[in-house]
Amino acid sequence: MQTDQIVRTFVEYFEERGHHRITGSTLLPPPGDPVLFTTSGMHPLTPHFEGRPHPLGRRLVNVQRCLRTTDLEEVGDPTHLTVFEMLGTWSLGDYEGPRSLDWAHGLLTEGLGIDPGLLHATVFGGDERTGPDTASLELWQDRGIPVELTVEDNWWSNGPTGPCGPDSEIFLWSGDTPPPPHSTPTGDDRWVEVWNHVMMRHRRLADGSLVPLPQRNVDTGLGLERLASLLQGTSSVYESEVFAPWRTALTSLWPLDEPSHRVVCDHLRSAVVVIGDGVRPAPTGRGYVLRRLVRRVLTVLWRDDPTRSLGDLPLEPIRHTLDRFRQEGDPTHVRRTLLEEERRFTRLLERGRQVLGRPRFRGPLDEEDFHYLHDTHGLPRDLVLSLRR
Numbered sequence: 001m002q003t004d005q006i007v008r009t010f011v012e013y014f015e016e017r018g019h020h021r022i023t024g025s026t027l028l029p030p031p032g033d034p035v036l037f038t039t040s041g042m043h044p045l046t047p048h049f050e051g052r053p054h055p056l057g058r059r060l061v062n063v064q065r066c067l068r069t070t071d072l073e074e075v076g077d078p079t080h081l082t083v084f085e086m087l088g089t090w091s092l093g094d095y096e097g098p099r100s101l102d103w104a105h106g107l108l109t110e111g112l113g114i115d116p117g118l119l120h121a122t123v124f125g126g127d128e129r130t131g132p133d134t135a136s137l138e139l140w141q142d143r144g145i146p147v148e149l150t151v152e153d154n155w156w157s158n159g160p161t162g163p164c165g166p167d168s169e170i171f172l173w174s175g176d177t178p179p180p181p182h183s184t185p186t187g188d189d190r191w192v193e194v195w196n197h198v199m200m201r202h203r204r205l206a207d208g209s210l211v212p213l214p215q216r217n218v219d220t221g222l223g224l225e226r227l228a229s230l231l232q233g234t235s236s237v238y239e240s241e242v243f244a245p246w247r248t249a250l251t252s253l254w255p256l257d258e259p260s261h262r263v264v265c266d267h268l269r270s271a272v273v274v275i276g277d278g279v280r281p282a283p284t285g286r287g288y289v290l291r292r293l294v295r296r297v298l299t300v301l302w303r304d305d306p307t308r309s310l311g312d313l314p315l316e317p318i319r320h321t322l323d324r325f326r327q328e329g330d331p332t333h334v335r336r337t338l339l340e341e342e343r344r345f346t347r348l349l350e351r352g353r354q355v356l357g358r359p360r361f362r363g364p365l366d367e368e369d370f371h372y373l374h375d376t377h378g379l380p381r382d383l384v385l386s387l388r389r
C-alpha cells in the first residue's frame with residue numbers, strides 16, 4: 001500500500017466517524033511556545049485539552065509533520081527518524097479511550113488488512129498515583145489482542161509539566177516468522193510501535209503532582225513512515241517508498257555503508273523539511289538544530305572523501321520531499337542553503353585546525369580553553385573534540 005493511500009484510508013475512516021480534518025501546522029510551534037519544534041500532533045492542540053473549544057468540534061483528525069531531536073541517537077535503526085509524519089486523532093472531552101482503541105483495531109485489521117495475529121498492545125499497569133488502565137486492558141482482551149502491562153513506557157507527556165496521561169501503544173510484528181508465543185514488546189524489538197493512544201486527562205504541575213484536566217481527552221498518534229514500511233514489507237523505513245528518491249540519488253553519488261547511508265538520508269531529508277519551513281542555519285535555536293543536522297551529514301561524508309559536496313545533490317529528492325510535506329520552497333534554493341552551510345563549516349574547520357595547532361592547545365584542554373575557543377573563535381566543544389581526535 002502506497003503512503004498516500006494509507007493517509008487517505010486513515011483520514012476517511014475517522015471522517016466517517018464524525019472527525020473533522022484540521023490542517024497540520026508547520027514544524028514551527030506558535031510564537032510564545034517554549035519548544036523549538038512541533039514534536040507531536042497534539043502539540044498545537046494543547047490549549048484545547050485544557051478546555052478551550054476547538055472551532056471544528058470535539059473530534060479531530062490530521063496529518064502533522066514532527067521533528068524529534070530526542071531520537072537523534074537512534075536515527076539509523078530501522079524505525080527512528082528525525083522528521084516524520086504523524087497521523088493523529090483527537091477526542092476533546094468527547095468519547096473515551098476504549099472507543100478509540102476499538103476504532104484503531106478496526107482500521108488496522110479491516111481498513112488496512114493487517115492480520116490481527118500480528119498485533120500486540122501495551123497498557124498502563126498503575127503506579128502509586130494512578131491506578132491501572134483497566135478499561136483499555138478489557139477492550140484489548142475482548143478483541144483477543146495480547147497485552148503487556150508496563151508503568152513508565154505507558155505514561156505519556158509532552159514535557160515536565162502540562163497535559164499527560166496513561167497510554168496504550170499498539171505494536172505490529174516485523175519478524176520474518178510468526179511471533180513466538182509469549183513474546184512481548186518490551187522483550188522483543190521485532191514488535192514495532194506504530195500507534196499510541198493517550199488518555200489525556202491529567203495535568204502535571206511543576207511540583208510533580210497531578211490534577212485532573214477540565215475534560216477527559218484522547219490523543220492518538222500513528223507514525224506514518226513506520227507503518228508504511230511495515231505494510232510495504234521493507235525491513236527499515238529507509239527502504240520504503242518515501243525514501244526511494246534519496247536512496248537512488250545517494251547510492252550513485254556517494255557509496256556509503258548502510259549505517260552512514262541511513263544517517264545521511266534521514267538528516268538531509270529532515271534538513272530539507274526544516275529549510276522548507278523557513279529556518280536557516282544559525283548559532284542558536286532552531287537554526288542550530290538545522291546546522292547540527294547538516295554538519296553531521298558532512299562529517300559522515302568527509303570521513304571517506306573530503307571532496308564530497310552537497311552542491312552535487314540532485315534536485316529530485318529535494319523536490320520530492322518538499323512535495324511530500326506540501327512545502328512551496330524552491331529545490332535550488334534549498335540546495336544553495338545547504339551548500340552555504342557546507343562552506344561555512346569548511347572555513348570553521350580550517351580555522352579550528354589552525355588555532356588548535358598553536359602550542360597553547362597541544363596538551364589537555366580545560367574549561368577556560370573551551371570557553372575561549374568557543375567565544376573567540378566560534379569553535380564549539382564537540383567540534384574541538386572531533387578535531388583533536
Ligand code: SER
Nearest residue numbers: 040042196219220221
Ligand atoms: N502524543 C502522543 C505521541 O506523540 C500520541 O499522539 O505519541
